[in-house]
Amino acid sequence: MRERKDHRQTTAIVYAYVASCAVWLLLGSLYGVILAWKLVYPDALTIELLSYGRIRPVHTASLLLGFLSLGLTGLAYLVVNRTAERPIWSPALAFAGLALWNGALIAGLVTLSLGTTRGPIEYREWITPVAVVFAVGALINGLNILLTLIRRPVPELYISNWFILAGFACLPVLYLVAYLPAFATGSANIIIQGYYMHVVLGLWFTPLILGITYWALPILLDKPIYSYGLGVLAFWGNLVFYSLIGAHHFIFAPTPWWLQSTAILVGLGMMVPVWASTGNFLLTMRGSWRYIRHEPAGWFLLSGALMYGLASTQGTLQAFRPINLLVHFTNYTVGHAHFAAYGFVSFLLFGAVYALVPRLTRRSCPKALAAIHFWLALVGLALYVSAMTIAGVRQGLGWTSGAAFIDSVTAIAPWYLLRAIGGSLMALSHVVFAFNLWCMRPHAIRAAAVAAQRAPA
Numbered sequence: 533m534r535e536r537k538d539h540r541q542t543t544a545i546v547y548a549y550v551a552s553c554a555v556w557l558l559l560g561s562l563y564g565v566i567l568a569w570k571l572v573y574p575d576a577l578t579i580e581l582l583s584y585g586r587i588r589p590v591h592t593a594s595l596l597l598g599f600l601s602l603g604l605t606g607l608a609y610l611v612v613n614r615t616a617e618r619p620i621w622s623p624a625l626a627f628a629g630l631a632l633w634n635g636a637l638i639a640g641l642v643t644l645s646l647g648t649t650r651g652p653i654e655y656r657e658w659i660t661p662v663a664v665v666f667a668v669g670a671l672i673n674g675l676n677i678l679l680t681l682i683r684r685p686v687p688e689l690y691i692s693n694w695f696i697l698a699g700f701a702c703l704p705v706l707y708l709v710a711y712l713p714a715f716a717t718g719s720a721n722i723i724i725q726g727y728y729m730h731v732v733l734g735l736w737f738t739p740l741i742l743g744i745t746y747w748a749l750p751i752l753l754d755k756p757i758y759s760y761g762l763g764v765l766a767f768w769g770n771l772v773f774y775s776l777i778g779a780h781h782f783i784f785a786p787t788p789w790w791l792q793s794t795a796i797l798v799g800l801g802m803m804v805p806v807w808a809s810t811g812n813f814l815l816t817m818r819g820s821w822r823y824i825r826h827e828p829a830g831w832f833l834l835s836g837a838l839m840y841g842l843a844s845t846q847g848t849l850q851a852f853r854p855i856n857l858l859v860h861f862t863n864y865t866v867g868h869a870h871f872a873a874y875g876f877v878s879f880l881l882f883g884a885v886y887a888l889v890p891r892l893t894r895r896s897c898p899k900a901l902a903a904i905h906f907w908l909a910l911v912g913l914a915l916y917v918s919a920m921t922i923a924g925v926r927q928g929l930g931w932t933s934g935a936a937f938i939d940s941v942t943a944i945a946p947w948y949l950l951r952a953i954g955g956s957l958m959a960l961s962h963v964v965f966a967f968n969l970w971c972m973r974p975h976a977i978r979a980a981a982v983a984a985q986r987a988p989a
Contacts, residue, residue, distance in 0.1 A: 538613075538619040539892075541620065542610060542613045542619070543892050543893060543974050544623070544974070545620060545623060545626045545627070546606045546609055546610045546889070547606075547892075547973065548606070548630055549602050549603065549605055549606025549607075550602075550603055550607070550885060550889060550969065551969065551973075552598075552606075552630060552633075553598065553600070553601075553602035553606065554965065555966075556594045556595070556602065556637060557594075557595065557598070557599040557603075559594050559598070560590075560591050560592075560593075560594030560595035560598060561595075563588075563590050564595070564955055564958075565952075565955055565956055567591055568952035568955040568956070569952045569956075571948045571951070571952065572945075572948050572952050581645050581646075586645055589644045589649065589655075590640075590641055590644045590645060592655060593637070593640050593641075593644065593655075593657070593658065594637065594641070596655065596732070597633075597636075597637060597640075598633075599878075600737055600873070601633065601736075601737075602630070602633060602634075603881050604699075604737065604740040604744065604877075604881060605629075605740070607748075607888060608699075608740055608743065609677070610888060611743065611744055611747045611748075612677050612680050612681060614747070615684075615686075615690040615692060615693055615747065616681050616683075616686065616693070617685055617686050618680065618684050620676065621679040621680040621683065622676055622679075625672050625673075625675070625676040626676055628672055629669045629670075629676070630669075632666070632669030632672065633666060633670075635665055636658075636662050636666035636669065637666075639661075639662045639665065640662050643662060644658070653725065654725065656710050656725075656728060663707065663711055667707050670703050673700065674701070674703070677696060677697070677700060678697065681693055690746075690747070691743075691746050691757075691760060691763040692743040692744065692746045692747040693743065694764075694767050695740065695742045695743030695746065695767060696740060696743040698735070698739045698770075699735065699736050699738075699739035699740040699743070702731075702735035702736060706731055706732060706735060706736065709728070710728040719786055722782055722785055722787055723779060723787055725781075725782075726778035726781040726782050726795075727778040727779070728778070729781065730774075730778035730780075730781060731774060731775060731778055733872060733873060733877070734770065734774035734775075735770075735771075735775065737873070738770065738774070738877070739767075739770065741876075741881060741884075742766065742770075744880070744881075744884050745837070745883075745884060746763055748883070748884040748887045748888055749813060749816055749833055749887075751887060751891070752827070752829055752833065752887040753817065753820045753824075756816075758812050758815035762808045762809070762811065763808075763809070763812060765804070765805065766806075766809040766812070769801070769805030769808065770802075770805040773798045773801040773805065774802060776794055776795060777795055777798050777802060779791045779795035780792070780796055780799055780847075780856075783795075783796075783853055783860060784856070784857070784860065795851065796851045796852060796853075799848040799851045802848060803845065807841055810837055810841035813833070814837060817834060827899075828902035828903050829883050829884075829886035829887040829902070830883070830887075831883070831906050832883030832886065832906060833879075833880060833884070835875070835879050836875070836876055836877075836878075836879030836880035836882075837880070839871065839876045839879060840876040843868065843871040843875055843876050844872070844876075846868055847872065850864070850868065857928075857932070858925065858928035858932060859924050859928050862925075862927040862928050862931075863921075863924040863927060863944065864924020864925060864927075866920045867918075867923075868917075868920075870913065870917060871913070871917045875917070878909075882906075885969070886968075889969070889972045890972055892974075893973060893974040894975065895971065895973065895975070896972060897968035897969075897971035897972055898968075901968050901971075904964050905961045905965050905968060908957050908960050908961035908964065909961040909962075911954075911957055912953075912955065912957030912958035912961060913954065913958060915953055915954030916950075916954035916955055916958065918950070919947040919948070919950035919951040919954060920947070920951060922947055923947035923951075926940065926943045926944055926947070927943075927944060930943060
């Protein structure tokens, strides 16, 4: 009876978070598609609420703080529950954290749409009260996960939990530094901007998704992770190298030369943890290709693992000054950001959802629909990243040659069209994902829906 209650509570928590993440994914995708097509047709939707400067921060907040943060936290609760072999310490706190995050996201949507922001500070546009609500939700979830693990009956702390705890430990520090007024002006703001925009990926999203994958992949393949030692190396390497990497966004900027050089150096060091985890995942898959070939969850996990290694290597290379001189501040960076945040984090998240949620709810979606989601997302991402990479190189070549700025704008116009097409395919794949997630809903939700249909009018 106790195990049944634990299963019901865990299922309710995980599905609530993942369902919320799907809602913000759809909303963020809608805004993203509008953004992409407005670059092709600038005179479309000339409404103040839908101006580029208003909807761009809504798009990024909905996807980064809504879709990814909610989805990763929901699956983190599942991993912690199963590896600790005990119920979540407080289901009420888990739902309180969810309510605070959704409240902050809604408040952020309204304030950003009305033009109320902290200024042109990328990814930190939320006004402080909204950010504080989100931060409180993060502290609640982190505390809940920590107490669950402290009270575990098993002596071992599985490697997944190392990563998950690290993510929740780093986020408050990241948020505090990003919002301290002392760093809001001058060159200090430039340095903190680089710190925040990169470390939110490397010390929040990356630890959570790696921790989840270190558990989801063995569960899917029914075999242990290839090397626990490589996982430990990846964990410590990520913590040591990632915190100083953000300054490589501002090579040749008015920031200390030693800081720029340090960022380049630690970016090179990041190849150790990146390829430790990438190799660990690929070696775990070795011998299971026949199964993976017929399992869409495996396609997402394989693609996400590969794109983790490739996108991270790309990021390291573009930090070197000769390459940075060509592609800095161009659309190349936009393509790289989507390659990393979507190709790496989102693909692994999608794969983990397809691998874990059906085992939790005992309901699955049609494999054909999961396959459609995969191919729409992969083709859309390939078009998007290719278009932005080519556009960025064209921009850089134009700028370094001394040509008029307008020439670079004209040269990349066709690539904006390809970007919009790719982004639209990605958004369409998210509609399929949301439907697939509905198919995987817990029995209680499905039973309630059937009862409502049968009730007399």
